[in-house]
Amino acid sequence: ETGVTQSPTHLIKTRGQQVTLRCSSQSGHNTVSWYQQALGQGPQFIFQYYREEENGRGNFPPRFSGLQFPNYSSELNVNALELDDSALYLCASSLGSNPTDTQYFGPGTRLTVL
Amino acid sequence: AQRVTQPEKLLSVFKGAPVELKCNYSYSGSPELFWYVQYSRQRLQLLLRHISRESIKGFTADLNKGETSFHLKKPFAQEEDSAMYYCALGRQAAGNKLTFGGGTRVLVKP
Numbered sequence: 740e741t742g743v744t745q746s747p748t749h750l751i752k753t754r755g756q757q758v759t760l761r762c763s764s765q766s767g768h769n770t771v772s773w774y775q776q777a778l779g780q781g782p783q784f785i786f787q788y789y790r791e792e793e794n795g796r797g798n799f800p801p802r803f804s805g806l807q808f809p810n811y812s813s814e815l816n817v818n819a820l821e822l823d824d825s826a827l828y829l830c831a832s833s834l835g836s837n838p839t840d841t842q843y844f845g846p847g848t849r850l851t852v853l
Numbered sequence: 854a855q856r857v858t859q860p861e862k863l864l865s866v867f868k869g870a871p872v873e874l875k876c877n878y879s880y881s882g883s884p885e886l887f888w889y890v891q892y893s894r895q896r897l898q899l900l901l902r903h904i905s906r907e908s909i910k911g912f913t914a915d916l917n918k919g920e921t922s923f924h925l926k927k928p929f930a931q932e933e934d935s936a937m938y939y940c941a942l943g944r945q946a947a948g949n950k951l952t953f954g955g956g957t958r959v960l961v962k963p
Contacts, residue, residue, distance in 0.1 A: 742896075772950060781857075781939050781953030782897070795950050829897065836948035838885040839904070844897040 743832050743845035751851045757818045760848045764811040764832030770794070771813045772842060773805060776827040788813060789836050817850075825852045855880040857942050857954035865960045866930050874925040874957045876914075876940030885943035886916055886923040887951065892936045900925075900938070910934070930961045 744763045752758050764771050770789045774782035784797040788807035802818040811832070817824055827849050831842035856879045866872050878884060886903040901909045903916040903923060914925045923940060937958050941951040 770949070774951075774953075779955075781859075781941075781955045782951075784950050784952065787948070787950055795947060797950075831897075833949055836950075838943050838949050840949050841899050842949055842951070846896050 743830060743843050745828075745830055745845040745848050747848060748846070749849045749851075751853065752820050753853050754820055754822060756820050756852075757816065758820060758850060760815040760817075760828050760830075760850070762813045762815070762830035762832075762845055764813065764830075765843055766811060768811060768832035768834055768843070770833045770836045770840065771807055772831045772833070773813075773815050774829040774831065775799075776829060776847070777823075778826070782829055785815070787836065794836055820852045822852050825850060855884075855942050855944060855952045857940050857952050859938075859940055859954035859957050861957050862955070863958045863960065865962065867962050868932055869929050872927050872930040872934070872959060872961075874938050874940075874959065876923045876925065876954060878921050878923065878940075878942045880921075880942060880944065882944055882946065884916075884918075886914070887941040887943065888912070888914055888923075888925050889939045889941055889953075890936050891939070897939070930959075932961045932963060935959055935961045 772787040773785040776782040786796040787794045791807045807813040827847040831844045833840040888900040890900040940954040
């Protein structure tokens with residue numbers, strides 16, 4: 740069983756640009772959650788997808804959007820990048836969306852916005 | 854809104870000494886509490902959850918609803934326990950979407 744993978748590892752963008760981050764969940768995991776982790780802080784929940792439908796959203800603006808595909812991959816898209824979007828972006832996959840469903844985290848994508 | 858507070862950014866203890874990481878939460882409903890750990894150059898992983906009432910790597914955590922706390926304890930710290938620890942809160946109505954605390958870095962000195 741392979742773990743959760745994310746690409747790219749690092750990314751540098753400038754303000755106003757758009758970015759797409761990718762995540763490959765563990766096989767069989769129907770749920771993927773995305774978190775933003777600013778430097779020195781804990782992860783903050785962005786949104787969750789279950790069976791390709793959004794299943795909850797944190798306090799993030801609409802310029803943060805996502806997609807989940809049938810092949811257990813997913814994307815996080817951020818439009819009109821701002822300096823404060825610089826952070827580590829984590830995805831986590833789980834079998835389902837119940838509290839007992841353990842989330843397995845990827846290594847993260849570090850985004851720097853200049 | 855739910856909130857998780859970890860008051861200590863850094864805990865430094867000697868090997869063999871007890872270690873306690875504090876976690877306080879604010880949530881009016883019935884919480885699900887977790888501790889996650891991130892070892893150096895590794896990814897974030899679940900250490901334990903309150904509903905399992907288990908001890909993992911010698912760590913235990915008790916949910917105290919009266920004090921809204923979920924402190925993590927280990928009686929005898931080991932050097933391999935050096936890591937970043939995050940307390941996280943889930944709401945039963947919100948599935949496994951988590952609210953994390955700011956984290957505590959534990960350094961176990963030989």
